[in-house]
Amino acid sequence: MKVDIKDYNTDVTPTWCPGCGNFSVHIALKKALIELKKQPSEVVMSFDIGCNGNGADKIEGFRIKGLHGRAIPLAVGAHLANRDMTIIADIGDGGCLHEGIDHLIHAIRSNYDLTILIHNNQNFALTTGQITSTTPEGKSMYGFPKGRTEGVISIGELTLSLNPSFYARGYSQDIPQLKEIIKEGIKNKGLSVIEIMQVCPTYNKESNHEFFKERIVKIEKNNSIKKAREYLSNKKKLYTGIIYSNTKVKNYYSKLANRKEKKSELVDEVRNYSIKNILSE
């Protein structure tokens, strides 16, 4: 069955600010799914709470808009129940690095076969511009005119420290590259962390298109951890592309001894079971 961008569009009026990076991220995501020939009914998207989460009704598919910080474990539960579906967790830098950072860390080390899109707009935007751990130093934010006191978290460096199978970085305004990254992420048979550097014209005017254009260096694909670390340690440049991929890391489900021979998914297995064989004391 042919799938078209119209199949992914909804008639809900967008509520994002004019110029918000979410518009183009959604276009890239929809295009990636279409090029992978995925019907909306084959896709489960777990949205976090934040500006990104307000996209839950602006794309077709099976969507869950859950709790702040919890998009990842909800997606993990969905993935384990039915691997025939394409699972995407969609989360912002606030929810991902603050409320729910443990989920990101454990998802990477578990290497579940799903894709995490991290919308990094360097602030909590929906609550009107508070500091996150990716907010530039010294930038005046809600309640903190002198900027943040705490240090930063680098999504890339954190990910690389956990033996990941896939880490990529895209830019919200470069739809063709972002689309390719998302496609590769979905195709990867493990956990794909995709950090999207995202413009926020309302609360992060400094990190605008000019800012990113000056810094971005595009690469295609890299399999060397050393090289990946070099890309990330260069603070003057912003490398985008598939910063690191390692197909040798086995995904979680494939390592489950009791599921190896099973042809079915957990969703197809709900019925009464005899307990005779496990009744022994």
Added chain:
Amino acid sequence: MKNRFSVKVGGRSGQGINTLGEFLSKAIRDSGLVTFAYREYPSIIKGGYASYQIDVSSEPISASQKHTDILLCMTDQSFDKYVNTVAKNGVVIHSIKGLKINEEDRRYIKRNRIKITYIDAIGLAEKNDAPIIMANMVILGLFWKVINLDLSILEKIVLDYFSRKKGVDLKAEKRCLKAGYESDLVKDIKLNNFPQEKRRNWQSSLILTGNDAIALGAVSAGCRGYYAYPMTPATSILSKLGSTYMETGILVKQAESEITAVQMVLGSMYMGTRAFTATAGGGYDLMSESISFAGMAELPLVIVLAQRAGPATGVPTWTGASDLSIALHAGHGEFPRCVLSASDASDAYELIQNAFNIAETYQLPVTLLTEKQISESLFNIKRLSEPQKIERGLVRSAPKRYEITKNGISPRWVPKKNKRTYLTNSDEHDEEGISVEDAPQVEEMSEKRMRKIDRLKKSIPEPKYYGHEEPTLVFVGMGSTKNAVIDAMPLTKKRLGYLHYKYIYPLRYEKILELNNDNVEIVLIENNQDGAFSKLIKEEANFYIPNTFRKYDGRAFFVDDILEYIKS
């Protein structure tokens, strides 16, 4: 006590007390008698004091008596701790060389005419070429002779167990049991209340903890995922499901936190399989926000809340029932929910199955309460009930996921390829799941969800009455309080009754109101201080029960507690 006998094995944590307790439970069961066994242990791995008490009867029992007829004791610390729990004319068999008894204990022993017998168990083990750790078996053997049961039954249980362990000298185990059994110390020990009447074919009865029963019930009900974070007293569900996962094929995952566990359950249930999690109060607190989410998004959710004593870390390895309030109220905002409460292994098995049925049919969070006393005690039951029929309330597809319906239940279907897609939303939403903020829509959807509770209330079973047909005193309660009251019934001439609640919320209260007449004294019994169940009945039935019997010292109600209460 009449028709009952009780033995306690005392030692330190890490000394194999649990194993001894299980040996005795099973061997006595295989000898044709009913057992109930409960554990006391500290929240440490080595040291402290630990015990296993096994109550024995010819009739079904499911609670402990406060005083044991015989104490088998292997450390002086546990002697100090437990000697004053030995019954009048009782016996202590110990293996503590140079045991020093303090003045207070000495007086207790004298006053109650307790016989203290020392057996050189270590010496006997060494004499039989066995490592000193097998001194346990010597004591066990002596005890077995005291109660005068067939040694081959105990031998079989012991050898079956150790033959599964690597490097255990089975013959030495056997020699030690025999050495104890043949010790002439037995002639000094007189115990005449060990039940003599054996039950027929009782070897085929089951010995299960409440947690075993929950795991078995979940498997039976088609649960395919179990995600949990370790926390006493819920942990052994994880070990039961984990150690049987090759047989069941269930996906068992130790999650990084309770929040992860409950979110994973929500994700899996949303996708259309059955999954659940279990925790104690602290972990349940962490799940609160997710419970609220399940209520709003109308996702099925099953959580087992295994209660222990106290707030915060509390008294983590001891029992209580002080988490009813949190089960009734966890989560912000208003949404329907269901609370169930098990009292023993049979209940636990049945209720976990119904928890799934209710959660799926009504699309709401269900909490199944247990207590450490239920989770970890060994219940000896004839058999488990027939499996419950699976009810899921699923449809193939429908135009609107959150359709406003008369009974509040909207169509739910499994997300799959070529099915109609929908948005599951934690925001208030319209019938199609789209976020809304307009007043009429907010009101309408909130009312729709709440209507489910009326329907659920009509469909859940009423509380069950046990006891005298024309009672003068009826206890009303939930959880393990049932076991102590029912065990007390044959031991008193008083016309006792017990109204047992398994389905706590929504609350059916017709039967309590029926009981209320001038000839009956109603007493609300709770294993907590604040009386959460009492408050629930007052709130729901507008019926206030002034007489309450509460206990909140980390211990379950003993049979003696009930007998003392009705005497006063």
